[in-house]
Amino acid sequence: MxxxxxxxxxxxxxxxxxxxxxxxxxxxxxxxxxxxxxxxxxxxxxxxxxxxxxxxxxxxxxxxxxxxxxxxxxxxxxxxxxxxxMGGDVSGINLSGNPTIILMSGLQGSGKTTFSGKLANYLKTKKNKKPLLVACDIYRPAAINQLHVVGEQIGVEVYSEEGNKNAVEIAQNAIKHAKANGFNVVIVDTAGRLAIDEEMMNEIANVHKAIEPNETLFVVDSMTGQDAVNTAKAFNDRLDFDGVILTKLDGDTRGGAAISIKSVVNKPIKFIGTGEKMEAIDVFYPSRMADRILGMGDVVSLVERAQEQYDEEEARKLQKKIAKNEFGFDDFLAQIQQVKKMGNMKDLVGMIPGAGKALKDVEIEDDAFKHIEAIIYSMTPGERSKPATIDVKRKNRIAKGSGTSIQQVNQLLKQFEQMSKMMKMMQGGAGKNLMRMMGGMKGMRP
CATH class of the missing domain: 1.20.120.140 (SRP54, nucleotide-binding domain)
Known part of the structure; x- marks a missing residue:
């Protein structure tokens, strides 16, 4: 980034x-x-x-x-x-209204439909809302299908009307459906359009007027730089939107849009998209982003992500296993899954002060754990629970089954042994204090 x-x-x-x-x-x-x-x-x-x-x-x-x-x-x-x-203070999303109506606008290819799904998932999992996604792209059947796929992926209902070519009607009918069925957030995904297309701009202006959204968000592909800022101004002149969404910040982003869009349209950046997964959405904190741009990392966001995956009950079970020397590869695999849920690896490394600069020429793949996972999955349940039983013959079988080398298997076993010893040492006062601190910090936000 x-x-x-x-x-x-x-x-x-x-x-x-x-x-x-x-x-x-x-x-x-x-x-x-x-x-x-x-x-x-x-x-x-x-x-x-x-x-x-x-x-x-x-x-x-x-x-x-x-x-x-x-x-x-x-x-x-x-x-x-x-x-x-970039805005000074963080700007939250307006969730007033019953239901809250959110209108998504933007150019074709800006990532609007995908982000509509991410926003629905965020509101469902983080804000305990019941969102309804609305397919108002009447020009591209593929966009409607895409939204249905996204909705199914995150367990959120999608409202669409086959054959209806009136976006205003679809949006109004969706709101009636939401009220009748207990949905408290309605996210209206509109067709991507060019600011110079007068007919299309009139259409979204009519939708905006008809449904009177609580939030109108403009989705910007951050890789388009200054062009995105100019387009945002044109859209803002017509819609007077409430905030900006920056997508694709995990790509080769130059930074122009993030830095200058607030001063051009005088509207805050509310969220950023940092990857392809539905969980890859972050609230935009100007101060934290400035830290990252200057190579100072973003420890607060890193801790927050870790806290979201932290489970006190699971941590207690893990402590008991470590104390009894019963920590095995299944437990290790569970820890890897938790780290993966925190986001893509490059983004996580960028949050560690100095790490981005130190590893700037190192390619950090999102599937950095794939070889480790392949090796563990090639082990039998008995080998995973008792790694000490893995002899030369078993190592050869595991290497062959995972498509890795005997050296890679040996390396993992050695690292696992060292980590187990370190975790055993952490069972003392320092480790318990760390666990208590994590438990106490659970749910805290700045």
Missing amino acids: FDNLSEKLDKALHILKGHGKITEVNVADTLKEVRRALLDADVNFKIAKDFTTKVKEKAIGENVLTTLQPGQLMVKLVKDELTEL
């Missing part, structure tokens, strides 16, 4: 390294590179210029604290200004 921008900003801010005082000369040199990094990320020229001007005004004349180096102070100033540029 924003790897290229992060690298260039890091180089720019290193200019101040070793200086004892911030001066107009070294600030100018640094901010020249910062502006260049922003422009390369497809941020609008005026926004990039205003950004560096504000940072310069704050930096000039500031005395560097004895415990603070100029480079660190500049990082803080840039971080604060980036946070402000």
Whole structure:
């Protein structure tokens, strides 16, 4: 996420390294590179210029604290200004109304239909809502089918009307259906359209007027950069939407849309899409995103994701197994599944301070655990529960069955043994305190 921008900003801010005082000369040199990094990320020229001007005004004349180096102070100033540029405070979704009506708008190919499903899944699992998805793309039967597939995947009902070519009628009928059947959120997925298509823009404006949504969201493909920002302005002029959704942030994103869209349309980014899975949706926190852009990680979000997968009862059972030396590969496999539920591996690594920079040339695949899983699945139930029984003959069979080498099997067994010993040591005071802390933090949010 924003790897290229992060690298260039890091180089720019290193200019101040070793200086004892911030001066107009070294600030100018640094901010020249910062502006260049922003422009390369497809941020609008005026926004990039205003950004560096504000940072310069704050930096000039500031005395560097004895415990603070100029480079660190500049990082803080840039971080604060980036946070402000992206919206400042987090902006939640409006769930008032009975039912809450959410209208999704955006361009073709922006990921709108997929994100409608992610949002429905988020509201169902995190907010305890009963959502209804509505297929209002009357032009593409494939889009309606796609929404039905998504709905089935997440266990959410999809309302559609075969043969009806009136999007306003479909949306109104869906709301009646929701009221009659106890749905408390209605998510209306509309057809993707171009801002220059007057007929299509009139249609979504009519839908908007007819159903009076509590939230109108504009979905933006973050990989389209400045074009997305310009399109958002055109849509906002017609719909006056409430917030922006940035999709495909797990791809080769330049960052221009995320950084500049708020200042252009004066509407907050509410959610981001970070992968293909239905769980790959995050609330947008400007401060946390600024940290990530500057290579400072996002520990808070990482802890929150871990907490979501943390189960106190399962943790207690696991502790007992470790204490009795009964921790086996089935338990290890369960831990892997929990980590996988937290999101794609590249995104998780990016949340660890410094890890993104240290591993920038390392390709982290989303299926990083596939070889480990294959080896474990090739073991018998007895071998999984008692790894010590795995001799040379069994190792050869496991390697052959999993499509791996004997060296990979040996490596996993060695790592598993070391991990088991470490977990056994953690059964002492430090480990118990960690478990208690995790339990106490469960459910906490900043």
